[in-house]
Amino acid sequence: MFNVPNSQSTFDLQQALNIDAPSPVHTLITPDYPNIQLDVKRDDLLHSVISGNKWRKLKYALLKASNDNVEHIISFGGGYSNHLHALAFTCHRLGISMTAIVRGDYTNNLTPMLNDISAWGSNIQYVDRKTYQRRENKDYISELIQQYERGIVIPEGGSQSLALSGVSEIVHELQQFYDIIIAPVGSAGTLAGIIDGVSNTNSKVLGIGVLKGQGYLEELVSRFLPNESDNWQINHQYHFAGYAKSTPELVDFCQRFEAQHKITIEPVYSGKMFFAIDDLLSNGFFPSGSRILAIHTGGLQGKRS
Numbered sequence: 001m002f003n004v005p006n007s008q009s010t011f012d013l014q015q016a017l018n019i020d021a022p023s024p025v026h027t028l029i030t031p032d033y034p035n036i037q038l039d040v041k042r043d044d045l046l047h048s049v050i051s052g053n054k055w056r057k058l059k060y061a062l063l064k065a066s067n068d069n070v071e072h073i074i075s076f077g078g079g080y081s082n083h084l085h086a087l088a089f090t091c092h093r094l095g096i097s098m099t100a101i102v103r104g105d106y107t108n109n110l111t112p113m114l115n116d117i118s119a120w121g122s123n124i125q126y127v128d129r130k131t132y133q134r135r136e137n138k139d140y141i142s143e144l145i146q147q148y149e150r151g152i153v154i155p156e157g158g159s160q161s162l163a164l165s166g167v168s169e170i171v172h173e174l175q176q177f178y179d180i181i182i183a184p185v186g187s188a189g190t191l192a193g194i195i196d197g198v199s200n201t202n203s204k205v206l207g208i209g210v211l212k213g214q215g216y217l218e219e220l221v222s223r224f225l226p227n228e229s230d231n232w233q234i235n236h237q238y239h240f241a242g243y244a245k246s247t248p249e250l251v252d253f254c255q256r257f258e259a260q261h262k263i264t265i266e267p268v269y270s271g272k273m274f275f276a277i278d279d280l281l282s283n284g285f286f287p288s289g290s291r292i293l294a295i296h297t298g299g300l301q302g303k304r305s
């Protein structure tokens with residue numbers, strides 16, 4: 001373990017953690033659609049442990065925490081959370097202690113994710129659904145913060161306004177223009193950051209909802225955005241009945257995709273997004289000549305069980 005000294009730049013922070021940015025862009029071979037360009041921004045390759053879009057969302061929050069001499073970070077997630085996993089790893093490396101508030105009780109049945117974060121020194125607190133639902137409640141949050149000196153709370157998924165500038169760097173790293181940029185949507189910080197990143201361009205942004213959240217997800221995105229914009233939408237047809245729910249069809253698709261493109265995906269986020277893209281392509285949703293960019297957000301640690 002080592003500390004990143006204060007007042008460091010994000011460059012130093014990324015270097016200290018071995019973040020491999022900018023992430024590469026790969027073109028998928030799609031013989032059935034010769035007039036479509038389908039590229040993938042490989043944020044799954046940003047780091048071997050830290051899940052791609054979770055780093056993007058945490059980057060400036062962690063820089064601020066380090067400059068503010070924060071000593072403890074509290075955050076929230078489920079038993080397989082890519083966010084808690086990424087945060088616990090970075091906290092461990094940066095010498096910040098952490099509490100993970102986890103929905104459900106895995107005391108006798110640790111997931112690989114919980115095993116990792118516990119090995120990295122995270123304090124794990126299991127809460128029931130009702131308590132977990134209070135994760136945005138002001139009283140609950142100040143109660144939590146008061147238990148620690150120099151503590152802060154980072155919201156579920158790392159999605160907050162502070163996350164936008166880190167995520168928008170996905171767009172700023174691009175070397176060419178895309179008509180449409182596509183990403184999965186869970187807690188919405190990623191989509192909001194991409195929308196923020198393409199403002200002042202003609203790119204459109206399409207989110208694929210990975211949970212039943214029509215209306216709700218749009219509201220989350222809008223809440224994070226500094227300005228109203230109409231260059232984005234969320235498709236709700238590919239959630240497969242809910243968060244982390246799957247079907248044999250989705251599992252089969254993921255296997256075929258991996259065999260064809262040699263890119264590992266998982267069924268919770270990237271699998272649903274690529275399934276959606278495949279289905280939308282076959283329905284002629286994208287005009288001929290479209291240059292499409294899909295964001296591979298990572299999340300492969302969640303695949304372990």
Ligand SMILES: *Cc1c(COP(=O)(O)O)cnc(C)c1O
Nearest residue numbers: 082186187188189190269297299
């Ligand atoms: C969390 C996550 C998402 C969803 O991002 P949000 O900002 O929560 O909408 C997408 N992909 C992966 C791999 C994730 O871990």
